[in-house]
Amino acid sequence: MADNNQQEHWHRRLLEHRAALFAVLTTVALSVGGIVEIVPMFTLHAESDAANRLAPYSPLEVAGRDIYMREGCVGCHSQMVRPFRSETLRYGGDWSRSEEYVWDRPFLLGSRRTGPDLHRVGKKYSDSWHYDHMKDPRSMASNSIMPPYPWLLEWKVDSGDVQASMWALKMAGTPYTDAQIQGAPEDMKKQGEAIVARLAEGGRSAEHDDEIVALIAYLQSLGRHQRRDVADASSPEVTE
Numbered sequence: 547m548a549d550n551n552q553q554e555h556w557h558r559r560l561l562e563h564r565a566a567l568f569a570v571l572t573t574v575a576l577s578v579g580g581i582v583e584i585v586p587m588f589t590l591h592a593e594s595d596a597a598n599r600l601a602p603y604s605p606l607e608v609a610g611r612d613i614y615m616r617e618g619c620v621g622c623h624s625q626m627v628r629p630f631r632s633e634t635l636r637y638g639g640d641w642s643r644s645e646e647y648v649w650d651r652p653f654l655l656g657s658r659r660t661g662p663d664l665h666r667v668g669k670k671y672s673d674s675w676h677y678d679h680m681k682d683p684r685s686m687a688s689n690s691i692m693p694p695y696p697w698l699l700e701w702k703v704d705s706g707d708v709q710a711s712m713w714a715l716k717m718a719g720t721p722y723t724d725a726q727i728q729g730a731p732e733d734m735k736k737q738g739e740a741i742v743a744r745l746a747e748g749g750r751s752a753e754h755d756d757e758i759v760a761l762i763a764y765l766q767s768l769g770r771h772q773r774r775d776v777a778d779a780s781s782p783e784v785t786e
């Protein structure tokens with residue numbers, strides 16, 4: 547401290563007084579931080595591993611996902627179960643892994659939880675439950691503040707729109723083949739009719755191209771990307 551008065555500190559003399567040099571060295575120092583974070587993303591191939599393991603959304607699920615985005619469900623529902631015991635106990639299954647989002651373009655993580663997280667909702671309820679809940683949430687949860695979406699029971703999915711979405715996803719890197727995109731209407735009909743049959747068993751009537759059917763397909767797919775190898779492992783002990 548004392549020699550500060552007599553003689554300037556070397557740091558001040560050599561670095562801080564030389565604006566250009568200081569700017570260059572600061573940039574180098576910051577770049578190191580950036581490189582350390584960015585380079586592993588290109589070398590770890592996490593995405594291609596996940597790509598080998600996880601099938602992209604089916605055409606009907608793409609349709610349902612588009613409806614989920616259009617209706618703004620993300621404004622009330624997150625899709626990320628955090629690695630806390632309270633979360634895994636509440637939502638069941640495993641906490642969310644980054645690779646599960648490999649086909650999510652755009653991602654729908656959400657930042658609000660007015661309603662529960664939905665990342666593990668797939669197969670939690672029957673198709674009929676979702677049908678009734680979307681038509682009138684209060685019929686299933688009497689105090690629900692979720693709005694009803696009765697029009698989903700009437701509006702139809704346009705398979706041309708779904709093909710356009712698939713094409714856009716393909717451009718963004720999802721490996722849909724041209725044959726898959728071309729065959730989307732048939733694929734949707736097949737998956738939709740299976741849901742319609744389950745709804746009919748529960749006494750609900752729907753057609754394979756109703757929006758509700760596509761949304762149910764999407765909701766039931768959430769969480770199916772769970773890593774099988776860790777599905778039975780216990781949650782990590784993370785302090786909240």
Ligand code: HEC
Binds near residue numbers: 689
């Ligand atoms: C205004 C906020 C709000 C919006 C918008 C909203 N929800 Fe909800 N949602 C809730 C609340 C609150 C609950 C919990 C009560 C209930 O089950 O209705 C809930 C529950 C759910 C559940 C049951 C989750 C579980 O694990 O029990 C599903 C599935 C669901 N919402 C789907 C949707 C979908 C799909 C949309 C968009 C079409 C949507 N929600 C829009 C607030 C919202």
